[in-house]
Structures are given as C-alpha cells and as structure tokens.
Amino acid sequence: MPTGTVKWFNNAKGYGFIVADEGEEDLFAHYSAIHMDGYKTLKAGQPVSFEITQGDKGLHAVNIAPVSSDNFQDGYREKTEVA
Helix, strand or coil: CCEEEEEEEECCCCEEEEEECCCCCCEEEEHHHECCCCCCCCCCCCEEEEEEEEECCEEEEEEEEECCCCCEECCEECCCCCC
C-alpha cells in the first residue's frame, strides 16, 4: 500500500492533498475516504497510507489511514537527519 504525507487538509471544506512518497502528482484527499474512528480529519505533515484511483480531474487517494510515527506530533513531523 502506498504511503505519503498530508500536504494540507481543510476541515471546513472536507478535503486536501497528499504527497506520495513515490510519485510527482499531488493526490486529492476527501474526508469520506479517511478510515479512522471519530472525527475524520488529517493534519499537514501527517504520515498516511492509502490506495490510488483515477478521478475525473486527477488522482485520488482512497482508503486513507494515518500511519503511526514516533516523530509526528501536533500536526508537524520533526525533521530527522540521516548521517
């Protein structure tokens, strides 16, 4: 299953975009495609897994699920350096 990072998500409008770890095109993300309990929302920088489908206006992320990450807190992913 592909993974990526939330570029931005507007709670009021219920959609945003995801940047795939592999790929160049941003993926449209609608709140109805988020699989989680409670209020369905995403935060910028949040790591996610998803499936990709072709929509009328481009690629869509579906079956979106947050990925647990130790370095993701309060909507921001801490930068880590690789030696």
